[in-house]
Amino acid sequence: MSISEVTKDGVHNGRPPGEATTGVNVPGGPGTPDHPGADGRYQRRRRGEPTPTSYYGQPILNKPVWGAPDIPGYLFLGGLAGAGSVISAAAQLTARCRLARASKVANATAIGLSLVALVHDLGRRGRFLNMLRVFKVTSPMSVGSWLLAGFAPATMASAFCDVTGLLRPVGALATTGAAVLGPGVATYTAALISDTAVPAWHEGHRMMPFVFASSAAASAAGLGLVAAPVAETAPLKLLAGCAALGELALTKTMEERMGVVKEAYHQGKAQKLMRGSEVLLAAGAAIVLTSGRSRARRTVGGLSVLAGSALTRFGIFEAGVASAQDPKYTVGPQRERLKNRQDIAGAQPAPTQRLDATALPEAPLGGYQ
Amino acid sequence: MGFFTDTSVCIGCKACEVACKEWNHVPEDGLVFTGMSYDNTQGLSADTWRHVAFIEQRKPLAGQVPGRDETTGAVAEGLRWLMASDVCKHCTEAACLDVCPTGALFRTEFGTVVVQEDVCNGCGYCVPACPYGVIDKRHGDGRMWKCTLCYDRLSVGTEPACAKACPTDSIQFGPLEELRQRADRRLQQMHASGVTDARLYGHDPNDGVGGDGAFFLLLDEPEVYGLPPDPVVTTRDLPAMWKLVGVAAVSLVSSIAASFLAGGSYRAGARK
Numbered sequence: 219m220s221i222s223e224v225t226k227d228g229v230h231n232g233r234p235p236g237e238a239t240t241g242v243n244v245p246g247g248p249g250t251p252d253h254p255g256a257d258g259r260y261q262r263r264r265r266g267e268p269t270p271t272s273y274y275g276q277p278i279l280n281k282p283v284w285g286a287p288d289i290p291g292y293l294f295l296g297g298l299a300g301a302g303s304v305i306s307a308a309a310q311l312t313a314r315c316r317l318a319r320a321s322k323v324a325n326a327t328a329i330g331l332s333l334v335a336l337v338h339d340l341g342r343r344g345r346f347l348n349m350l351r352v353f354k355v356t357s358p359m360s361v362g363s364w365l366l367a368g369f370a371p372a373t374m375a376s377a378f379c380d381v382t383g384l385l386r387p388v389g390a391l392a393t394t395g396a397a398v399l400g401p402g403v404a405t406y407t408a409a410l411i412s413d414t415a416v417p418a419w420h421e422g423h424r425m426m427p428f429v430f431a432s433s434a435a436a437s438a439a440g441l442g443l444v445a446a447p448v449a450e451t452a453p454l455k456l457l458a459g460c461a462a463l464g465e466l467a468l469t470k471t472m473e474e475r476m477g478v479v480k481e482a483y484h485q486g487k488a489q490k491l492m493r494g495s496e497v498l499l500a501a502g503a504a505i506v507l508t509s510g511r512s513r514a515r516r517t518v519g520g521l522s523v524l525a526g527s528a529l530t531r532f533g534i535f536e537a538g539v540a541s542a543q544d545p546k547y548t549v550g551p552q553r554e555r556l557k558n559r560q561d562i563a564g565a566q567p568a569p570t571q572r573l574d575a576t577a578l579p580e581a582p583l584g585g586y587q
Numbered sequence: 588m589g590f591f592t593d594t595s596v597c598i599g600c601k602a603c604e605v606a607c608k609e610w611n612h613v614p615e616d617g618l619v620f621t622g623m624s625y626d627n628t629q630g631l632s633a634d635t636w637r638h639v640a641f642i643e644q645r646k647p648l649a650g651q652v653p654g655r656d657e658t659t660g661a662v663a664e665g666l667r668w669l670m671a672s673d674v675c676k677h678c679t680e681a682a683c684l685d686v687c688p689t690g691a692l693f694r695t696e697f698g699t700v701v702v703q704e705d706v707c708n709g710c711g712y713c714v715p716a717c718p719y720g721v722i723d724k725r726h727g728d729g730r731m732w733k734c735t736l737c738y739d740r741l742s743v744g745t746e747p748a749c750a751k752a753c754p755t756d757s758i759q760f761g762p763l764e765e766l767r768q769r770a771d772r773r774l775q776q777m778h779a780s781g782v783t784d785a786r787l788y789g790h791d792p793n794d795g796v797g798g799d800g801a802f803f804l805l806l807d808e809p810e811v812y813g814l815p816p817d818p819v820v821t822t823r824d825l826p827a828m829w830k831l832v833g834v835a836a837v838s839l840v841s842s843i844a845a846s847f848l849a850g851g852s853y854r855a856g857a858r859k
Contacts, residue, residue: 273640273813274623276630280720283711304840308847341709341729345689348708352690355829356822359712360688401836408835409828413686413821414715420821423828427835435839439846453850457843542715549810552817 272545279415279542288339290535292332293407294528297434299328300404303373305438307397319380320445326377329370358410369403372396404434417548418482418541425472432468436461437527443520448513459507462499462523469530478550482541491533498526588697589800590758591766592672593773597757599625599670603637606752630813631673633725636734637749640812642669671812672758675721675734676789677800683713683722685822699736699800707731718818770804795819
């Protein structure tokens, strides 16, 4: 270290003049693992310096620009309406009129709110119709837009005809149409979020459709338990209880299969939401399945399942956003994949990091053509 | 057409960043001090289409002899300063383009990937789809923006602004085949000189994104520069996802049907 003092007269206590004959009579530096530095360590690293696994801890991915509550809210409401449309049709078929009506109205409301949330989340809301400019099977959002273009009018027509008693044949057709498209609406959103580079979403792409299907069934059944009289909700009791337990088990399995990315579900906001959803789903399922013929118990259980299902969607959403913002979730699994590939490719020795003491040639300025 | 960015000759002048901003009318996006060496732009975004990374490492460059500290006699540490100009990779299999629901993102006649700003409705799907964290939403505008590989300049026979401005030819523009050959020669030259850390990144058409339209010669692991070590286009798994979505949809219907069957028939008028 130099302790030089710069004054008007010049520099005092500066470095002694040296003879800059590079490479003569000086030991080799700590350039190789064979030559540690004077303190016995090699490659010291200070806080805030780039680490081997990231660029100053900066995320590799850009943060998803989708906002809460718009997008997780849509995942929930879309699922609710999608599964609800099948329940409406089943209730209609089995002459459970009040359940059918309640479910149809709920579906229409949920999908209406969904459309508002989806348009609200756009950067250019006036251009929402551009969603129907093309049809691309490579884009789950494009597929979803077309699904919604059929599903939303069908659910609304179905509810309108039921409530007003007008145009009954149209209502029957709309109810059928909604029931046909509904399962797609409830599950395509799994592909929507899994078809990204976001680790906590993509790594779960095999389980996500089943998590979303069970969550949709649980929420729609839960809502039916709240909205319809006891006499008509016997099937929903079973459905809400089983779907909620299924959602719990599937979500856990999905997390377990994610390797290091699992952590994203067990930290911060995502953890609180996921924990809340577990408690509500388990409690809701227990209350519903033991509710006997009590309307109050069914209502409480139904609400609990409904809220638990919503929290699952918000939790998965937040885990994804968090996982995109930490480079370790991006780099870790990719490194592992590379390592596995190398292991499979055979015992090819890794290129040695030892540096030769040969000088770097002058960098050509004019390219190397 | 594409870029080969040879980071071994990058001097961190940021001429590429400036040229890009000037030519493409990319707005100012905050003047912040980050303390990350000389890097104040941090990464690629809607308003940074070229980003120069600066990495200071306590590691000697090949051939560097750091000597001893004169007062303590301790062996001095080496210092190498890595600089690299990052850009949109213009992937051969581009996730942003695949997932764009409006068709705003398209592949040009030059093989590059470009956003049509008059079509983009700001849905934001391309942002989480990009495995490199390139494309992003512009604040106050709502649409998604990224490098166009100077589509307008290519269309009139001029090279992209960044490549034109690069004083050391670290950024080279040309047909990918030719650039790949040039990169291979440069890599051999580096290895022969003892820079065994040197490696190519994104040059392989068989990699997870079908090869990058903008590839690099790096002097350390990709993640040191903020690049993913093994990016895979997310839509490779989409056929499997659609199948599973189909299975899930069918099981949703069957479980509802089963519960109604198990729930017994309902007689109107029955009350508890």
